[in-house]
Amino acid sequence: MSEEELTVLRAQLDDLLDKSWIRPSSSPYRASIVFVRTKNKDLQLCIDYRKLNAQTVKNAEARPRIDDLLERLGGAEYLSKLDLKSGYHQISIRPSDRYKSAFKTQYGHFEWVVMPFGLTNVPATFQAAMTNEFCVMLDRFVLVYLDDILIYNRTLEDHLEHLRRVLETLRRAKYKANRDKCEFVRQELEYLGHFVTPEGISPLSDKIQAIQESPESWNVTDVRSFLGLAGYYQRFIKGYLKIAAHLTKLQCEDRSFDFREDAHESFLALKAALLSAEVLRIYDPLLPTHITTDASGYGIGVVLEQHDGVDSHPIKYFSKKVFVMHSIDDARKKELLAFVHVLKRWRHFLLGRSQL
Missing domain, CATH: 3.30.70.270 (Reverse transcriptase/Diguanylate cyclase domain)
Known part of the structure; x- marks a missing residue:
């Protein structure tokens, strides 16, 4: 362990002990510690609970979308x-379960009194x-x-x-x-990665800036990282699936990675689409609602709009890859299949409405 790591370890242990968040332990459990470099280049003490997590019965995920x-x-x-x-x-850990959270360090064996990260x-x-x-x-x-x-x-x-x-x-x-x-x-x-006003919601400017500054992808990990950032805001991008198609293909592990011209164009098009993303209105159940579907190739593209008495405004964009699309010759059947997916996806918007 480096001198810097020892200094950080001692300081963070002292802080946790002073706050009574951890206490000395004689538990048979002994998770390892690791250090992670934060964005501001500081070292952060973390605990590797992978072995404990593998034996833990998982709670049902209650986090909202x-x-x-x-x-x-x-x-x-x-x-x-x-x-x-x-x-x-x-939130405190039940006393009888605290021993399970124990971790070993150069300065002793400790367990958590309160819920830790990890x-x-x-x-x-x-x-x-x-x-x-x-x-x-x-x-x-x-x-x-x-x-x-x-x-x-x-x-x-x-x-x-x-x-x-x-x-x-x-x-x-x-x-x-x-x-x-x-x-x-x-x-x-700002709320959960979005900028919220009475007029609607939009992506955070610093997040868009980070996407704009993303370098071209040289491996699968780079592509996944970029699509993870861009995909978070796909509700703002009309035809996201189509624009991102060539990049999405590069995520396949069973094919060689080749960042060709079509992938480069997809990369630039996604950046441009996010840079020009408009403010989306928030759905109002009292306003007339209109849905437009576009079914082609292997997927569907949909836009939900509402009319405020003066003009129509986009509420949300949605696109989805549908593998059976390529086997359907009738354009009307494709559109009907697209609408079925819309009814499933936006059921909460459409259920009970007398007209669209």
Whole structure:
């Protein structure tokens, strides 16, 4: 272990012990420690729980879809965002189970008193705890994604009242918020990788900048990394599947990697599409809704739009690879198959509507 690693280890152990988040242990469990270099070049102590996680019965994943959360914000004029301080560490591990979290270091054997990062069930457990705490408020004026809590309302009066209720709930449950990361009574803010305003949602400019600065891909890992970034914002890109097709093929492990001209064009086209991505309106159940499908080749492309009385505005784009498309000769059958996929994907938008 290097001198730098020893210094960081000692400092982080001292900090964790001072906060009573860990304690000395005589457990037979002994996870190893590793160091990870953060974006700002600092060393971060991490614990390798892969062996323990492999033996752990997994909790059902309770984390909500980000798209579903964003779609709840239609009509919201006032927003407040709360970030829980050291989120996972605010929940204690049951005393009889703490020995399982033990890890070995050069300076002793320790176990966690509170939930650490790295254990497979920690995110689901934390999400379940937050869901239970705010159950009566969820989807009415509160959204919860792990340690991010969003309060949203149409009127300032309601917003202030609901904000007080949320803060009081946190106080009673003894959860602490990170004041520096909280934002109160805003009309626009960043939320889960998106910029939210009363007019709609758009990708974060720094994320788009990171995509624009991505170098050309030289191996499968590079392609997957780029498509992971771009794919997060595919709801903003019309015909994403078609644009990304040549890059997607490069992810196949059973074929040689060849970043040819068609892949280069796909790479540049995705960058251009994200750079010009428009603000998407948030779905309003009271407005007339229109769906346009395009079925060709091996996939479908769909756009959901709504008319506000003046003009039509895109709500969401969706594309999907459908392998049976190539075997269908009738164009009408292709369009019908596309619509079936739309009904499955956007059932929550369309169910109960008298007209589209």
